[in-house]
Amino acid sequence: MSKDNQVLEEITSKEYEHGWSSNIEMESAPKGLNEDIVRFISAKKNEPEWLLEWRLKAYRQWVNMKEPKWPNVTYPEINYQDVIYYAAPKQKVKPKSLEEVDPELLKTFEKLGISLTEQKRLTGIAVDAVLDSVSVATTFKEKLGELGIIFCSFSEAVLEHPELVKKYLGSVVPMNDNYFAALNSAVFSDGSFCYIPKGVRCPMELSTYFRINAANTGQFERTLIVADEGSYVSYLEGCTAPQRDENQLHAAVVEIYAMKDAQVKYSTVQNWYPGDKNGKGGIYNFVTKRALCAGDHSKVSWTQVETGSAITWKYPSCVLKGDYSSGEFYSVAVTNNYQQADTGTKMIHIGKHTKSRIVSKGISAGHSQNSYRGQVHILKRAEGARNFSQCDSLLMGDKCGAHTFPYIDVENNSAKVEHEATTSKIGEDQIFYCLQRGIDEESAVALIVNGYAKEVLNQLPMEFAVEAQKLLALTLEGSVG
Amino acid sequence: MLSIKNLHAKIEDNQILNGLNLEVKPGEVHAIMGPNGSGKSTLASVLAGREEFEVTDGTVEYLGKDLLELAPEERAREGVFLAFQYPVEIPGVSTINFMKTAVNQVREARGQQPLDAVSFLGLMKEKMKLVEIDQSLLNRSLNEGFSGGEKKRNEIFQMAMLEPKLAILDETDSGLDIDALRIVANGVNKLRDKNKAIIVVTHYQRLLEYIVPDFVHVLYKGKIVKSGTKELALELEAKGYDWIKDEVAVV
Ligand SMILES: Nc1ncnc2c1ncn2[C@@H]1O[C@H](COP(=O)(O)OP(=O)(O)O)[C@@H](O)[C@H]1O
């Protein structure tokens, strides 16, 4: 066996850092899914009748849909009747303020480095913290409220701002868009809601932090961001889960609605539990994220750093409907050990002079499989549309795989579409060059990988870029090849 | 400070070094010359600890330690520096960032505090002057799109930053025009001192006019077949290597 392979075999991956679970009293629905469960969830949340009807409609469609088999991933059949669809921390009364939130819950988030006590928070970020199915706290609500910004849990939005929710829910991702979106529409539990009024520039980062805690429980959260004319918001989503031997299902939906001249920047650092080094356990992350650039000159930018999950199936997309609207997708997807990722984006150009830019950086190590799947569709109307795509793959070792599936459909001759793709290996000589300067192997890999992913990492808000860099290094620890 | 005895090394099934001996004392400059493929870069790689090369016999002592026992990064931290014949490109990593990581890891290994941003910048400015290198070059991705001369100058800049005790320059002069050669040689000369040793691998006498060696060795077929003073380099320049090959054949 060559030296490279030997090093590869010694997968010394540091254990997943967020693998602990908290001891919080939970209330959950019985296992399985049927109309009664949907009713149960809706009742738990005191939802209005229209929403229950919406959920039931989604459920009835889901029952007749088939799980997609086209992604380049393999996993055992999921038994959807073996999943718990609702779990919530038991809180006697609904907390009115942070002071009333169960200290055990606050501790859970403190441990993740997320302080929900506002005094301790960096003033630049407001957080909505979601544990299992329920939002436990949202910070800086009042301060944002002064500007007319609504930032709260989805459940709260349903009760407090039903007209907005009713208008935009499903307007970007229809309930029957795909199998997992339909499932989510039927059983979604909580998530974040955000509305930025006309002309308002949100003065701080908004972020949602998702944490799965309960065992055998699926997480189905829903995020809805509505950016009114000329507004701006930067949004960040983070996520972790305890280390468990069984696989857990996460099927979220994120919808972004951008009106004329609005700008939304959505960044994700996805760090769900990836399973152990032999591929046992880990989250199945089947997520639908889409933005509708409804108004002219609107702009949505997705940035994702995907390091976690056993399986990732995710294509943050932009529907560029408004003229001169633009969409961006910046992605770093790292897979190690037995992780599988099939991720990419869709850019649908409908409006005239719409622009999109795709920068995807895949990094595969161990026995993992990493696929980029991207669609660029220029419709007939999209006069003068432009797209640029850059898809790079970096391989570490010889047991992993990198795949690129670009789909390009151009129906308007005036469109300009450029696609570039490269595949490279971390070179022995790059690593040796670093070693020769006194840099140890782990740091050398971190340096090279961060250099490779720099264009994407640069898109992240400052403090998260640093976190993401560390995460990349951590994910790849011990996988030099 | 460096004592190489009977060194044999191979890569895959090719035996490349065949009983090489070399003694280097602090303060000395040794030049190693020899035809292409004689094993000069292999020697440099073995000293730096490149794993593809397997040492099959012999010993290397460095500052009282068994050099061959040390990992490559440990050797670097102990003061061994190799200016690569073919410097490697690392996209997205600036020389500055690269050097910051290197300098601080070396310091950490020596039990020193990492340099803060201000002191690091100070150090950098000082060394930049030494090799007349521009900061804009150091902000760019390491060696990516650098000209041959820029790459070599960057190697010497890194050498200046890391202040090695034993520097091995592998054909640092090749591809340099005369001005660049002078600058690089000046940089090297400024780093010469009585506690440091330098091994210069070169094909050309030209460099040795600027970096004057104490000893010149001829490496041929993995062995040092002739040693002398700087006059040997002149002789080689005038006569080529054939007479050495003939001499070796006779023996
Ligand atoms: N990676 C390698 N694999 C096989 N042979 C090699 C390798 N590197 C060097 N060699 C061989 O070793 C011999 C010495 O090479 P090298 O040390 O680079 O010589 P020099 O630097 O003196 O020109 C050459 O015959 C070369 O082909």
Ligand SMILES: [Mg+2]
């Ligand atoms: Mg050579």
